[in-house]
Amino acid sequence: MSESLQDIQAQVRLCIRCSGAGYPIQGPPIFSGTAAARLMIVGQAPGRAEVSETLRPFSGSAGARLFRWLKQAGFDQCDIREQHYISSITKCFPGANASGRGDRAPTRAEQRFCSEWLEAEVTLVDPEVILPVGKLAIERFFGKGFKLVDLIGNRFQVDGRIFIPFPHPSGASSWIQQSEHQKLIRQAINQLAQAKMEFDL
């Protein structure tokens, strides 16, 4: 690939694939970090706070929980934002869901539209460790049909990279509230802490 990460980011900022297909997304696309990152975090999609206030990934309440987990693994939020890379399966805010009480999950079509951008980011950043956060991000790398309980708390090596999956940190997630799942989250945090030491992240 002859394009740089900045070239790709410029194209993403101009992307209208989803709105052009009639999806009620709200921009701008959200991502952050450096091409020199050795750790990449991949979430589902930005939320309202990210697109209307901060223009930074994971800056709402779910992000606060994710950064608490990362802090327990030894990562400082500023360091993560400055030295590593954060992106998502779809980079524009999908809007509210039908109930109005949460965010709409991106459709399969929107995920397909945006997959080229994520693929380019992964190729150009070339991180040693990837944290897929939430079911959609985990599906992107592990395929469908898995159970979160079989993945969270473990680390995997795929195509020379380490993957440490995390559940979606939304407070609306009943999965993360269950005590047996909290044990798996602690294991995932330990896996990340170990990778941090091992790869000097």
Ligand code: SF4
């Ligand atoms: S979500 Fe991705 S594919 Fe859709 S408009 Fe935004 S950048 Fe383009």
